Amino acid sequence: MNEMECLSLKDENPIRPERRRSSRPTRRKSLLTFTLVALLAIILGVGILAWRDTTRPVLRVIHVPVQGLSRTYRILQVSDLHGSEFRERQEGLARLVQGKRYDAVAFTGDMVRLLFEDKTPAIDAVGALKDNGPVFYVSGNHDDTGVAPALVAAGATDLEAVGSVRLGTDDQALVLTTGAALATARESDDDVLVVLTHIPPSEADLLAAAAPPRRTALVLAGHTHGGTIRLPFVGAIVAPPMGTLKGWNQFPEMRGFHVQGLRKHGDIWMHISPGLAAGSHPAAPQWWKFRLGARAEIEEIVLEPARQ
Template identity: 30%
Template sequence: MPDVSALRRVAVGAAGASALGLGYATLIERNAFTLREVTVPVLAPGASTLRVLQISDFHMMPNQRLKQNWLRELDSLDPDLVVDTGDNLSHPRSVPAVVQALGGLLARPGLFVFGSNDYFGPVPKNPFAYFDKDHDRVYGPPLPWGDLRAAFTERGWHDMTHVRRDIEVGGVRIAVAGVDDPHLERDRYETIAGPADPTADLRLGLTHSPEPRVLDRFAADNYDLVLAGHTHGGQLCLPFVGALVTNCGIDRSRVKGPSRWGSHMQLHVSAGLGTSPFVPARFFCRPEATLLTLVPAPRETNHRTLDAAAESARSPR
C-alpha cells in the first residue's frame, strides 16, 4: 500500500513550490527591470564608438508606474542613438504613458519600427499554442498606433517602416533600413531591397520579429547589424534549459542577446521590458533594455575591408 500521508506531503510541497514560483514570476521578476550591456564590433575601421540604447516590447498599460519610472531613468545613460523595436502598447490609452515614460530619450536621435501589439490589442491565448509555429493567430481590437507614430516623429525620431535612410550620429555615418512586422506578415522587404551603402560606417537593419526570411535578406544586402525584439527572451524559461519557445522562426539559442547570422552579419534580439496583461509573468528571464557599445570590427575580420581588397584584385591595372 502506498503511504498516503507521504503522497499528501509531496503534493502539498509541489503545490507550495508552484505557488512560490508563480508569485515570484508575477510579482517580483516581471518588475525586476535590468540594463544589459553588450559590446559589438561591427563598425568600419577608424569609426568612432557609438552607444546605442535598444528598447523593445514594453506592452505598456496606463497604470504600470514602475515600468514607466524605470524607462524614464534610461535617459541618464546618455546614449548617442535610441532604437525602439516595437510592441510599445497594450491598451488604447497607453500612448501618453509611453511618451511620458520615454521622456528625455525622445529628444535624442531615435529610430523605430512597430510590432503586432502596436497595431492590435492583446487577447487571451492558450499558452501551448506557442509551441506550434503555425498556430492560427487571433488579433485583438485596433490600437492607436497612428497617434504613437505622430508623437515619435514630432519629436524627431525616424519611422523606419519600409524606409532606407542615411543619418549621421556622433560622427558615425549610418545606412539604416527597416521593415514592418514580419510576425503579422506585413514585411515588404522588396521596398528596401538592394545592397547597403558600402561607404557607411554602419549598415543597420531593423525589424520587430527576427524571422529568418527577413534576416537572410538583410545579410544578403550586406548589413552589419540587425536589431529585433518580439521574443521576450522566451519569457518563461527553465534553469539550465533556457527558453522553451521563441514565438518566431529563429532557434532557441538566439532568443535574446547577440549572435552571428550568416557569414558576417550580427543579430541582436532584445528580451524586452513587458509581458501580455494576460500572462503577467517572467521566469529566469528578467525584463531588460540593452546598451550596445558599437566599436570597429577587427581589420582582419571586417568583411568590407576584405570585399574591397577582392574588388581591387579583380580590377584591371
C-alpha cells in the same frame, strides 16, 4: 495450600507487556506537513521571482564587434513595451540610463498591448528616454496606425516613414534603416548599416542583408519576449511565429532556433531583445502579464571596432 493462599493467587492479575503505539500516523503527518511547507515555499519563491522578472527591468550591455568600424557607437534598444508602466511616467526606465548618452534610442515595436488600446505608456517611454539620444521607432504587429503619429508628436522619428537616417558627420556614418529601405540606405562604402525591425527575419533574409552591396552589420529585433517563461537548460518554452517558424512553437531553442540575445548569422549580427512585457494575445486573460526566467530588460548595444 490453604484457602487464603488460593484466593490470593486467583485475585492476582498477570502483568502483560504494554503495546507500543505505532509511529506511522505521526510520520505520515510530519511528511505531509513538510511537503505542504515545501510546496508553499516553492510557490512563494516562484511568485517573487515572477514579480521581479516582470516589474523590475534591468539594463543589459551587449558588445558587438564590427569589422572596419572607426569608432564606438551606442544604441539603446527598447522593445515590446505592450503598454506596461514602470513607475510613474516610465521613471523606472529613465533611472536605468540616467546620465548615459546614446547615438540612437531604438524602439523596435509592440508599444501597445493590443490594437487601438491606450498609447500613454508608449508616449511616456519616449518622453523618459529622448534626453538620452534621438528616438527612432518601427512598428510591431500589435501597433495600430495611430501609434507612430503619437510617438512622433512625443519626439520620436518614424523610421518606416523616413526610410533611413544617417548619424554622424564624418566619412563613416551609422545608418539606421528598415528592411524596406535597405537597398538604398548606403551612401558610402564605410557606412555601418543597422536594420530596425520587429519580427526577426529568416536566415535567408539575414544572409541577403549581409551580402554586397547592402553589407548590413546588425539587425535589432524583438517580438519573442525571450519566450516569456524560460526554464534552466531548456530555454524558452514557447516562441511566436517568426522567420521560418510557423505557428507557436514549443521549446524552440532546444531545436537550435534563435529566440533571444545576440548571435552571428554568417557575416551579420542579429540581436533579439526579450523586451519589457509578458506579451499579449486577444484570447489571454487580463491578469496574464507575468514573466518567469526571462527578466524584463532594455539593452545598451555597443558597436565597437573588431580586433584584427
